[in-house]
Amino acid sequence: MGKVIKDFDTLEEKSFITGKLRKGLLLVERRGKLKIVFQWSGFAPFGASVHYFDLSVEYLPKLLQFMGEIQTLANRRNSNPISPP
Numbered sequence: 860m861g862k863v864i865k866d867f868d869t870l871e872e873k874s875f876i877t878g879k880l881r882k883g884l885l886l887v888e889r890r891g892k893l894k895i896v897f898q899w900s901g902f903a904p905f906g907a908s909v910h911y912f913d914l915s916v917e918y919l920p921k922l923l924q925f926m927g928e929i930q931t932l933a934n935r936r937n938s939n940p941i942s943p944p
Contacts, residue, residue: 861889
């Protein structure tokens, strides 16, 4: 994975009867380049797993743009809730 520059800790955590799922965010240096790493880890009585998804920091402006659009859509949705039929 590389050298962890900063661990931003848990973004989301869910507990189930027999296990736990965590999603986190890391800033990592690998092969001289910075990477934004999303980490998923799951724990259960008979096993565990960790998965990583990374992006180069070069894509940070695009990611920020997408996050801004997502925030706008979420705000619109929360201010105009759809009433059930």
